Amino acid sequence: xxxxxxxxxxxxxxxxxxxVVVPGETLGKLIENLESQYPGFEEFVLQDxxxxxxxxxxxxxxxxxxxxxxxxxxxxxxxxxxxxxxx
Amino acid sequence: xxxxxxxxxxxxxxxxxxxxxxxLDKVTGRAVYGADIKLPGLLWAVVVRSPHAHALxxxxxxxxxxxxxxxxxxxxxxxxxxxxxxVVDLGEGATNLKWAAxxxxxxxxxxxxxxxxxxxxxxxxxxxxxxADAIKVEYEVxxxxxxxxxxxxxxxxxxxxxxxxxxxxxxxxxxNMASHFRHEFGDVEGGFAKADHVLEREYSMQMVHQGYIxxxxxTAIWDQEDRIKIWTSTQGxxxxxxxxxxxxxxxxxxxxxxxxxxxxxFGGKIPIYLEPICAILSKKSGGRPVKGIMxxxxxxxxxxxxxxxxxxxxxGATNDGKLVAAETDMKLEAGGYPGAAVGAAAMCVFSCYDIxxxxxxxxxxxxxxxxxxxxxxxxxxxxxxxxxxxxxxxCEQAGFDKMQFRVDNxxxxxTRRGDGVIFPRIGMEEVLxxxxxxDHWKSDIGEPSKPGNKxxxxxxxxxxxxxxxxSSVNLALNNDGTVELVEGSTDIGGTRASISMQAAxxxxxxxxxxxxTVVDTDTVGYTDVxxxxxxxxxTGYAAWKAANSMVEELTKRAALLWDIDEDGVQFxxxxxxxxxxxxxxxxxxxxxxxxxxxxxxxxxxxxxxLEAAGGAFGTHICDLEIDPDTGKTDVVRYTVIQxxxxxxxxxxxxxxxxxxxxxxxxWALNEEYFMNDAGSMTNSSYLDYRMPTSLDLPEIExxxxxxxxxxxxxxxxxxxxxxxxxxxxxxxxxxxxALGVRIYETPMNAGRIIAALEENGD
Numbered sequence: 001x002x003x004x005x006x007x008x009x010x011x012x013x014x015x016x017x018x019x020v021v022v023p024g025e026t027l028g029k030l031i032e033n034l035e036s037q038y039p040g041f042e043e044f045v046l047q048d049x050x051x052x053x054x055x056x057x058x059x060x061x062x063x064x065x066x067x068x069x070x071x072x073x074x075x076x077x078x079x080x081x082x083x084x085x086x087x
Numbered sequence: 088x089x090x091x092x093x094x095x096x097x098x099x100x101x102x103x104x105x106x107x108x109x110x111l112d113k114v115t116g117r118a119v120y121g122a123d124i125k126l127p128g129l130l131w132a133v134v135v136r137s138p139h140a141h142a143l144x145x146x147x148x149x150x151x152x153x154x155x156x157x158x159x160x161x162x163x164x165x166x167x168x169x170x171x172x173x174v175v176d177l178g179e180g181a182t183n184l185k186w187a188a189x190x191x192x193x194x195x196x197x198x199x200x201x202x203x204x205x206x207x208x209x210x211x212x213x214x215x216x217x218x219a220d221a222i223k224v225e226y227e228v229x230x231x232x233x234x235x236x237x238x239x240x241x242x243x244x245x246x247x248x249x250x251x252x253x254x255x256x257x258x259x260x261x262x263n264m265a266s267h268f269r270h271e272f273g274d275v276e277g278g279f280a281k282a283d284h285v286l287e288r289e290y291s292m293q294m295v296h297q298g299y300i301x302x303x304x305x306t307a308i309w310d311q312e313d314r315i316k317i318w319t320s321t322q323g324x325x326x327x328x329x330x331x332x333x334x335x336x337x338x339x340x341x342x343x344x345x346x347x348x349x350x351x352x353f354g355g356k357i358p359i360y361l362e363p364i365c366a367i368l369s370k371k372s373g374g375r376p377v378k379g380i381m382x383x384x385x386x387x388x389x390x391x392x393x394x395x396x397x398x399x400x401x402x403g404a405t406n407d408g409k410l411v412a413a414e415t416d417m418k419l420e421a422g423g424y425p426g427a428a429v430g431a432a433a434m435c436v437f438s439c440y441d442i443x444x445x446x447x448x449x450x451x452x453x454x455x456x457x458x459x460x461x462x463x464x465x466x467x468x469x470x471x472x473x474x475x476x477x478x479x480x481x482c483e484q485a486g487f488d489k490m491q492f493r494v495d496n497x498x499x500x501x502t503r504r505g506d507g508v509i510f511p512r513i514g515m516e517e518v519l520x521x522x523x524x525x526d527h528w529k530s531d532i533g534e535p536s537k538p539g540n541k542x543x544x545x546x547x548x549x550x551x552x553x554x555x556x557x558s559s560v561n562l563a564l565n566n567d568g569t570v571e572l573v574e575g576s577t578d579i580g581g582t583r584a585s586i587s588m589q590a591a592x593x594x595x596x597x598x599x600x601x602x603x604t605v606v607d608t609d610t611v612g613y614t615d616v617x618x619x620x621x622x623x624x625x626t627g628y629a630a631w632k633a634a635n636s637m638v639e640e641l642t643k644r645a646a647l648l649w650d651i652d653e654d655g656v657q658f659x660x661x662x663x664x665x666x667x668x669x670x671x672x673x674x675x676x677x678x679x680x681x682x683x684x685x686x687x688x689x690x691x692x693x694x695x696x697l698e699a700a701g702g703a704f705g706t707h708i709c710d711l712e713i714d715p716d717t718g719k720t721d722v723v724r725y726t727v728i729q730x731x732x733x734x735x736x737x738x739x740x741x742x743x744x745x746x747x748x749x750x751x752x753x754w755a756l757n758e759e760y761f762m763n764d765a766g767s768m769t770n771s772s773y774l775d776y777r778m779p780t781s782l783d784l785p786e787i788e789x790x791x792x793x794x795x796x797x798x799x800x801x802x803x804x805x806x807x808x809x810x811x812x813x814x815x816x817x818x819x820x821x822x823x824x825a826l827g828v829r830i831y832e833t834p835m836n837a838g839r840i841i842a843a844l845e846e847n848g849d
Contacts, residue, residue, distance in 0.1 A: 012256065018271070054180065077509065084428070085616065087352075087357070087462050
């Protein structure tokens with residue numbers, strides 16, 4: 001069960017909850033489960049079956065480089081934040 | 088699974104200071120830059136740019152230019168392929184293709200002064216300029232908005248009619264607000280209710296430019312086989328390929344981009360400007376090579392500066408000096424199209440501190456200025472100015488010691504960053520301890536150089552998260568034991584050396600025996616930009632992998648020579664030896680001489696796609712002296728203290744720290760896009776856009792702190808961006824210390840200092 005930090009804009013989908021605990025062995029499975037529990041979530045994070053351009057999924061301490069295939073441990077924290085690189 | 092590494096201290100190459108591999112070429116003028124490119128039949132491109140900040144393009148008459156002898160091609164925005172309104176990743180972050188194309192050349196509307204509207208290619212530059220002058224553009228000038236306050240006013244002109252803003256998840260039309268997002272955790276109102284001291288302030292900042300010496304340039308050939316070759320000054324050849332292919336609707340594989348030497352970038356040479364224009368002009372001229380170079384005015388007015396904006400910070404602390412709540416609202420200028428670095432600003436703004444309850448609002452606001460781009464830790468200097476000024480003022484208000492307050496509230500492993508993400512092992516506490524131990528901190532500020540002048544000292548901290556991303560390296564072993572290293576990372580700050588040194592450390596040879604070459608996109612695997620403080624970290628990691636593969640292959644060769652199992656061979660300090668027979672030894676170099684007898688060439692590769700490098704922190708100490716009569720400010724002593732993980736080549740690390748500090752000091756004291764009511768920049772030359780020179784600054788002292796990054800083989804974190812974050816607030820805090828007045832707007836130039844003193848009754 002991963003702990004998902006719900007982006008502020010999506011808290012209307014989770015009755016205002018800032019954190020939800022959702023099962024998912026991979027990030028892709030987690031998003032599937034988020035969508036089934038909180039319809040509308042997937043539209044925010046996916047485009048053409050991949051993480052949306054400009055969005056990063058932080059699994060633990062850092063943004064994953066494995067996209068939806070990223071494996072999640074039981075206690076992984078997942079954050080959806082703007083993707084940034086730098087100058 | 089992310090690999091972790093134990094820190095070492097007994098390196099042979101890492102941490103030394105070899106002469107840079109490209110040094111002789113640079114100092115003798117042999118290094119090839121974009122302006123040096125000469126090809127048979129070369130044409131010159133000149134771009135026609137809008138004199139208006141906001142206008143409809145009613146017509147473009149190119150007939151007179153087309154009729155001129157020596158003019159081979161003319162283009163307008165109509166020649167740029169049309170794109171759907173779709174966000175894609177073009178290698179420099181998420182980009183709306185339609186707007187990215189419009190930014191290259193406007194078709195129906197210009198949204199900033201300097202916006203390209205047409206271009207010509209002719210046999211020489213002067214003829215091209217004459218032809219460009221002959222192009223007649225009819226505009227309908229519209230009201231402009233060049234800052235976030237004007238752009239968000241109820242009666243503001245709408246700059247992009249098709250922009251659909253995102254206000255906390257709700258769609259908004261007829262707006263200049265591209266997005267408004269929020270990060271929030273903890274109980275912010277509850278936190279402030281517990282606070283004994285609350286301070287809230289607003290800070291304004293002007294747009295600034297990276298100020299690289301070399302202007303943007305590109306040369307392109309679009310040949311008869313529909314292949315495009317580009318030579319350009321860039322921070323990333325592969326992102327140039329991706330962006331140009333996206334704009335021109337071509338498969339990336341049909342483009343070859345060769346990065347030339349780069350005369351500075353600092354983030355500003357990640358976007359493309361001239362590449363698609365030169366390519367289209369080449370196609371229209373029958374496949375001739377076309378070269379374009381921006382003049383300085385266009386670099387200022389039409390490339391990608393760092394956003395200005397308006398930021399508020401509210402802090403709450405208890406009597407025992409603990410921060411209990413923080414709130415910020417950051418509105419940054421995107422320029423003519425969405426994409427201000429406010430997402431990064433949000434990640435950085437509270438990152439130096441451990442605060443249990445925070446709320447961050449970020450706004451990306453479209454204004455009639457050039458589309459902003461990355462500039463060294465994009466968004467973080469703006470955030471640091473607001474946050475570190477507020478921390479200082481809160482300490483003054485509550486009577487806290489400014490250093491002890493920072494120590495008591497320092498972020499550490501397990502602290503939540505402002506966007507909620509938990510920090511792994513970081514070095515903020517070590518940086519503050521190192522700051523306290525510097526000679527600068529322990530020394531008296533000294534007496535002013537003349538009676539009446541005032542001296543002050545300021546400190547401030549900053550953070551950058553340092554990215555990872557993709558890099559590739561190829562190694563080829565020569566029979567004299569030297570190694571050719573082929574990489575795709577443009578060398579801006581000495582990375583040929585820092586990457587070669589990581590390969591050399593693994594191979595047990597001297598840094599000088601690894602010869603690095605930066606190559607084109609056909610010659611090495613995909614490599615992301617030199618930016619995000621990622622190159623020594625990620626490309627160095629790729630070099631480490633390639634070097635380890637070379638050791639593995641040579642282990643097999645040694646086993647073959649000695650007719651033993653390869654498991655019986657060990658490698659240490661550049662020598663292969665038998666574990667069982669100490670007589671069997673051969674050096675790396677001697678074994679290289681036996682390649683032809685043991686199976687032929689040894690070539691290896693390394694490629695990575697890495698997570699973030701592990702954030703880094705810096706604290707700066709600034710002493711300055713001010714003449715209250717004139718407002719003239721001199722920085723008299725300045726020290727940079729930064730955690731770099733591991734300094735691969737300390738000289739280049741120190742250079743990055745000094746360069747970042749110098750740019751930040753310029754941002755603090757002098758630099759700004761000075762806009763008039765017509766929306767025009769009035770200081771688009773280096774005469775009027777005042778950057779600090781070596782004569783303006785003292786020797787910038789550096790103190791390297793090394794808290795090894797556990798997810799890099801040598802502990803590298805990334806260096807180049809953090810040092811531009813603390814200078815602006817360090818200067819602001821020093822001004823307050825000197826004069827007793829605080830300035831809430833950059834640049835804190837002589838005029839603003841005099842005005843602040845007058846307002847204070849001094």
